[in-house]
Amino acid sequence: MSERTTEKSGRAQAGVFRRVNRDVLATLEKPGVGWAAMMAVVLMVLALGVVAEIYMLKTGIGVTGLEPPVMWAVLITNFVFWVGIAHSGTLISAILFLFRAQFRTAVYRISETMTVFAVMTAGLFPLIHLGRVWYFYYLVPYPNQRLLWPNFRSPLVWDFFAISTYFTISSVFLYVGLIPDIAVARDRARTRFRRRLYGALSLGWQGTDTQWRHYNRAYLYLAGLATPLVLSVHSVVSWDFAMAIVPGWHSTIFAPYFVAGAIFSGVAMVITLVLPLRKAFRLEDYIDEYHLDRLAKLLLLTSSIVFYAYLVEIWTAWYSGSEFERAVFWDRLFGQYAWAGWIMYSCNCLIPLSLWFKRVRTSWFWMFIISIFVNIGMWFERFVIIVQSLAHEFEPYQWDYYKPTWVEMAITAGAFAWFLMWFLLFIKFLPSMAIAELKELLPPKLRRQKKELEAA
């Protein structure tokens, strides 16, 4: 290559790099009316959830619809749903990193933040469900005067370890990934407040070869550690159910079934969040049909696994010859909870079948709609597994029909608002795309632009 061509190519690269900085940092500009309006709505809904929680704390857990035999219901449904949502973040950032899947670069920061905020949301529910929140420290193993220690045979204690590890490692992974990008924001900050904020958060990062060398290694090991963690966390959550003898729960396929479901719901949530973000911040050149198609294929794959698991579950119930197992699944399909069961089957199995068509996979409108349906379907999957199984246990005289009260509904809505509040704050204060990695692996449209600049 001649010197002239090299210089031209270098100039073109620098031009594209500047553009990446400009476009991604534009998301940190002063928020507009749309952002403020969304935040106002989110805060109002959150306030409603807080009021419901305070009312429950003051009155007692009787204000929920919980009564024997359904002692786990919407609150635990929310817990499992949000832990599931948290899954695709680390899948996209860690597992796809190890597989060198290039499409992850544009969306992994958003999914990582989603992971951290979803775990923060999920973590609230075991505490809320306790009723007497102030006793939650009983779960923590520490030397105490009562000489009590946790019962390590209980899956709930495993869950405490799994979720807190997942939250810690996801946060570390997110922060380590953010350091070089915060340094970019620091170098371009216009206000004193931002300069100080990013200056402190970037920890004096300068991108020297020594720093990158250790950073790249640590990032690789973190990805390696996070990969089995992703698979373990939802397996452990599934054992909260599978270790019990309740018909509909006591199954060995629960771990892979829950992990696939978690990734399925998580990818759907990534799509739900990424599409409006792309539109609002004009990131069309960074997230295009190529990324959408890849995410859609991931959604289709996990939907197929979930579909298969549903069929296996029904088949196993029939093949087991157990009257109780058969009764639970008959009830799920045709009984009092059939409405919830069919919402779950339609949203998670039938609607995603449309993703076999490329036209659907690359349509922004249809992908957004499908992702919403999947979110609804996966919430109902958790509801059906938890509530319907408990409501239809062994003895017919125990069977019952659970109805959530306004308190549980308000807390559920409040949880969505809590999650969105953090997300809205994040996109205005920290880079929602991985600037340094985007420069390394330019998205297809920017690669084309670089070539055009070189030719010019």
Place this chain on the structure above:
Amino acid sequence: MSAEVMERGVRGAFYTLEDAAHAVEILEEKGFAQDDLTIFSPIPTAEIEDRLDRPRSPVRYMTLTGGILGCITGFVLTYWTFFAWPLHVGGKPVSSFPVTVVIMFELTVLLGGLFSLAAVFIFSRIPALTVKPGYHPRFSEDLFGVFVHTSEEEGKRSARDILDGLGALEVRDEAQ
């Protein structure tokens, strides 16, 4: 700060990482020590590591230490608990190994991850309160920098000549 303790050197900027890495190779050939050369890069490319023949990052040992420590902690915590507060149920043994595996695994990942984070901090020398000499905000944007740490006039002149000769965009003396 007095002039004596100021760290000085020569900084050159390049459009591409290849050019910056090439400059470092030439500088090393001309007798500059590896420790006196720093590359600033806006991208996390592994090429830096491949081109520069630097020692392998010791982060791996920290991660391994954290993982092993976590695994042992998980084992000790659960087994100690089994016997410190024995729960006798249906004549079954008070200890249960499969249960221990879950806690051992989680703590392996937890401490392995935290030790890796600590390793980045320790080996990359962050948090840093002062900016290293030679840094320029454009090194986080679109340019790659090479900084030669040298306070002798002769060294500086030689570094300037080499960087100029390699077509660096801007060559200047730096002091902090």
